[in-house]
Amino acid sequence: KNQVEQSPQSLIILEGKNCTLQCNYTVSPFSNLRWYKQDTGRGPVSLTIMTFSENTKSNGRYTATLDADTKQSSLHITASQLSDSASYICVVRLYNTDKLIFGTGTRLQVFP
Amino acid sequence: SAVISQKPSRDICQRGTSLTIQCQVDSQVTMMFWYRQQPGQSLTLIATANQGSEATYESGFVIDKFPISRPNLTFSTLTVSNMSPEDSSIYLCSVGRVGQGGYEQYFGPGTRLTVT
Numbered sequence: 001k002n003q004v005e006q007s008p009q010s011l012i013i014l015e016g017k018n019c020t021l022q023c024n025y026t027v028s029p030f031s032n033l034r035w036y037k038q039d040t041g042r043g044p045v046s047l048t049i050m051t052f053s054e055n056t057k058s059n060g061r062y063t064a065t066l067d068a069d070t071k072q073s074s075l076h077i078t079a080s081q082l083s084d085s086a087s088y089i090c091v092v093r094l095y096n097t098d099k100l101i102f103g104t105g106t107r108l109q110v111f112p
Numbered sequence: 113s114a115v116i117s118q119k120p121s122r123d124i125c126q127r128g129t130s131l132t133i134q135c136q137v138d139s140q141v142t143m144m145f146w147y148r149q150q151p152g153q154s155l156t157l158i159a160t161a162n163q164g165s166e167a168t169y170e171s172g173f174v175i176d177k178f179p180i181s182r183p184n185l186t187f188s189t190l191t192v193s194n195m196s197p198e199d200s201s202i203y204l205c206s207v208g209r210v211g212q213g214g215y216e217q218y219f220g221p222g223t224r225l226t227v228t
Contacts, residue, residue: 031215043116043204043219044155089154093215098143098208100217102154 002027004103006090012109017080021106023073023090031093035064035075038087038105047075047088080110114138114207116220124226125195132191133223135205140185145206145217146178155204161188195227 004025013019025033032051036044048057048064050073056065061078077084090103115138125131135144143162147155159167159180167180181189192199205220 036219041222041224043206043222045219046216049216098145098160098215098217100155100157102156104154 002092002094002101004090004092004101006088006103006106008106009104010107010109012111013080015080015082015110015112019077019080019108021075021077021088021090021108023075023103025071025073025090025092025101025103027092027094027101028071029095031095031097033064033066033073034091034093035062035073036089036091038089040086044089077108080108082110082112084108085110114141114209114218116205116207116218118203118205118220118223120223121221122224122226124228126228127196129195130191130193131195131225132189133203133205133225135188135190135220137186137207141207141209142185143208144182144188145208146180146188146190147204147206147219149202149204149222151200158190158203192225195225197227200225200227 007022034049035047038044047062050057050066052068063076066073087105087107089105092101117136119134146158149155157170158173159169161167161180161182163182163185179191202222202224204222206217208217
């Protein structure tokens with residue numbers, strides 16, 4: 001069964017600290033893996049997108065990694081800011097389709 | 113990217129009534145998607161709407177409950193019919209577009225529906 005699991009479910013960190021969110025998937029074959037940020041009451045916004053041949057992709061303070069052999073991805077946030085408080089969703093696209101498999105998300109809270 | 117707007121942004125409705133949600137895109141797109149996000153859950157695809165053809169529904173979703181219209185390449189509506197409290201969710205419109213990084217899906221801001 002195609003599934004995307006994320007951990008931790010929630011995370012609290014202090015402003016300025018780094019953190020890493022995890023994503024494990026069983027989707028196969030897949031076209032690409034994305035990380036989305038979803039602010040409360042808003043739609044998801046894409047942070048990074050990686051194909052199976054890419055190992056890492058950065059977008060400012062956000063760096064995503066992908067290990068296609070172990071089917072794991074991580075999202076590293078550097079020098080967190082209060083505005084990073086949101087849910088982060090790992091999404092895998094099925095190969096040659098428009099179908100997206102969504103993880104349940106990690107809810108990050110950054111406190112001053 | 114794509115600019116997507118939804119109306120209404122939120123609504124509180126009574127059991128048994130229906131609500132139509134509108135989705136407007138800033139440019140023409142072939143495929144539009146409707147998702148549901150129940151409280152504390154991730155997104156679940158309801159249906160895919162192509163202009164000029166009937167929407168394709170995912171398992172667990174039926175046209176009688178969630179009729180969809182797609183009159184042109186920039187607009188779609190989703191109706192939540194005969195609502196019950198279990199329909200309380202955020203409903204999101206999404207479009208697919210090929211960009212610099214390949215195929216990408218963009219999401220609207222969502223419609224937060226509460227059924228009492």
